[in-house]
Each structure stands twice: as structure tokens, then as C-alpha cells.
Amino acid sequence: MGAAPVIEDRLAALLAGLEAGHALRRTRVHDPDDPGVLNVSSNDYLGLSRHPLVVERACAFARRWGAGSGSSRLICGTLPPHRDLEERLAAFKGTEAALVFGPGFTANSSMLAALLDRQVLGAEPLVFADKLNHASMHEGCRLAGVKQLRYRHLDLDHLEALLAKHAHLPGPRFIVSETVFSMDGDQADVPALAALAARHGAFLYLDEAH
Structure with a gap:
């Protein structure tokens, strides 16, 4: 008996178990034009994706630049609209530069993996993280190979106690938190986090996706 039928049988049994336990997930087709539905479960809870001005601008950009970049940005996928958007965002935020990502998950996992690189920092970083941080933030720490x-x-x-407990250790310190936690909607005390970071000489990394 080959391996393929055995694996297929195991997968069939697994699916049957999920079905029996009402744990088998299926996608639902959502019609955004349904007047009886107010969707507050997506990242588009303000409805901007269907705002007439946003739709008009998206169509204009597609006609001018095409429906996609055709490549990763690192190779040849950075188009003038990317550059212009990032320059405008940097000016708006009063920063030296800005970098736009597609998904927020990619932004967190990529940024933290780069910021926490021990070869760049010259030492093992100490990362103090809220237990309910988004999975993308934990993934960034994992990619950097650091323990949270x-x-x-x-x-x-509790955060201050951990900062004090590890004050004797060398290496740069990072406090990592969301501002508004996406699952429950509760909020971090950002001024207090900033004060703690200043008092303990730590960098403060905040995810403001929500």
C-alpha cells in the first residue's frame, strides 16, 4: 500500500473529526451591497474601500500604472506612486522616511525582525512584550531569534518589575505593545509606556494598526 492512500485516509478522518466537532471552517461569500449587513468584523470598518473618491483614484492609478507592480519592491517593483506616498507620509509624520507595506502582519514581522537583529545591534536585545500582542509581533521576534x-x-x-529585574543585563531594551488591541479593543496607556521606556533607557515599539 502506497503512502498517498494512507495520508488521504488520515486527512479524511481529520476532516470528519472537525466536521463532527463543528470546527470545520468554511468561507462565506459576503455581498458588500447587501443593505441589511453592517460589517464591523473586517479591517475596513470605516468603509473606505468603497468610498467613491478611493475607488476613483484606484481606477485612475490602475489605468496609469497597471493592476500590479509585477515584482517585489526590492527587485523592480517600486513605482513612482510608492515613492510619492512614502514621501508624503514621512512629511505628514515629521520623520526622515516612511516605508509602506501591504499587510500589517508583514509590517510587524519584517520591522521587528530587522530592528532586533543582534548583528546590527551588536548585542542580544531584551524584548519586553505584552502577552496579548498580535501574532505578527511574536513572529517578528521569532524571526529575529530573540526571547520575549x-x-x-x-x-x-509587572512590566516595570521585569525591567528592574533585568536591569543588570547588557544589550538594548525594547518595549513592544499594541496601542489598541485588535481582539478586545482595549487600549494601552501610551504616555505611561513612554515614561517607562525613558526611565529605563528602552526603545518603545508600538503597533497602531487599530
């Missing part, structure tokens, strides 16, 4: 010191959700006393 995770404090109880929104518990700044």
Missing part, C-alpha cells in the same frame, strides 16, 4: 520577556496584559507594574 512577556508581561501581563496592560500590567505596567
Whole structure:
């Protein structure tokens, strides 16, 4: 008996078990034109993707630049609209530069992997992270190969205790948190986090996706 039928049987049994436990997920087709539905479960809860001005600009850009870049940005996929958008964002935020990502998951995982690179930092970083941070932030730390010191959700006393406990260790310190936590909607005390970071000489990394 070959391996393929055995694997197929195991997969069939697994699917049957998920079905029996009402845990088998299926996609639902959502009609955005349905007047009886108000969708507050997506990242488009303000409805900007269907705003007439946004749609008009998207069509104009597609006619001018095509429906896609055709390549990763690192190779030859950076188009003038990318450059212009990033320059305008940097000016708006008052920063030296800006970098636009597609998914927020990619932004966090890529940025943290780069920021926490021990070869760049010259030492092993200490990362103090809220336990309920988004999976993309944990993935960025994993890609960087660093261990997180995770404090109880929104518990700044616990965070300060961890900072004090590890004060003797060398290496740059990073406090990593969301501002508005996407699953429950609760908010971090950003001024207090900033004060803690300043007091302990730590960098503060905030995910403001929501």
C-alpha cells in the first residue's frame, strides 16, 4: 500500500473529526451591497474601500500604472506612486522616511525582525512584550531569534518589575505593545509606556494598526 492512500485516509478522518466537532471552517461569500449587513468584523470598518473618491483614484492609478507592480519592491517593483506616498507620509509624520507595506502582519514581522537583529545591534536585545500582542509581533521576534520577556496584559507594574529585574543585563531594551488591541479593543496607556521606556533607557515599539 502506497503512502498517498494512507495520508488521504488520515486527512479524511481529520476532516470528519472537525466536521463532527463543528470546527470545520468554511468561507462565506459576503455581498458588500447587501443593505441589511453592517460589517464591523473586517479591517475596513470605516468603509473606505468603497468610498467613491478611493475607488476613483484606484481606477485612475490602475489605468496609469497597471493592476500590479509585477515584482517585489526590492527587485523592480517600486513605482513612482510608492515613492510619492512614502514621501508624503514621512512629511505628514515629521520623520526622515516612511516605508509602506501591504499587510500589517508583514509590517510587524519584517520591522521587528530587522530592528532586533543582534548583528546590527551588536548585542542580544531584551524584548519586553505584552502577552496579548498580535501574532505578527511574536513572529517578528521569532524571526529575529530573540526571547520575549512577556508581561501581563496592560500590567505596567509587572512590566516595570521585569525591567528592574533585568536591569543588570547588557544589550538594548525594547518595549513592544499594541496601542489598541485588535481582539478586545482595549487600549494601552501610551504616555505611561513612554515614561517607562525613558526611565529605563528602552526603545518603545508600538503597533497602531487599530
